[in-house]
Amino acid sequence: MREFHSAGAGGGAPALLGEPGVVRVQKRAMRVMVRFATQPETIHTREGPVRARAGDAVVSAPTGEQWPIERAAFEQRYRPAGPPGAYYSVPRPSLAVRMTDPFAVVLGDGVSRLSGQPGDWLLDYGDGHFGIVGAEIFAATYTMLD
Template sequence: MQTLTNIDLREDRAANWYVKDETVQVAFATEPGELISREGPNRYQPGDAIVTGATGDRWVVSRGRFDPRYVAVGPNAHGESGPYRNKPVPVLAKEMTHAFAIARSTGGDVLTGKPGDWLMQYAPGDYGITERARFEAVYRPADGPKD
């Protein structure tokens, strides 16, 4: 398995822009903990979002990343548990042909992917992995600057 470091998909011709279209269920953590996703451990702190996607997958989004990327749906106010919809913010993604590992952020949890999974780059130094079936279910090609 290859461990990826210092990756910047903005410089990778095989990467493209995609946008997620999904309503998720969110519970906000009240104490520190760890959730094991398909791709690996997701440690969280009080206030972080524990997300369950439309495909049943679960993952953690730090509160600092969650607030600008998701909006409450229905009767709940932002910051309350319930349904949320992601804002249509383009992210860089690349389908991987081999098994790989990458830290979510510097010093963060290490995630692992298998051939066919997608490496996601939300911002420089901010990564995720999306399993192929989930990627195909919730991501669509998008326009975005390729600088």
């Protein structure tokens, strides 16, 4: 199984740039609810458990799906949207490739590991972080730039 590692450094990851079928995409602005972890916890995502540290944002989509984001990355990707806890995602370009085989992503904490299935999208957010997005969610939340 192929494995990709979040590096924590900005710019496109060479591992993804070399993938056939890589495209530039942009997340659509969407409203989400956010809380900030007050202590370490584990968030159970579709792709696997992810550790959140105190201060990390825990984002909840309208579908109920949750995922943690390191505070610095959160501040780059989201803006307040009015009521307390409401935020909008900031549309920003990312690199993506639809994977044809099972794969994994090791997150920046070096411990949390996401599992992707054929048809899922591997995303490079351009800030050193990778993510996995299921095909249905990808189609609803991303726009192709290429």
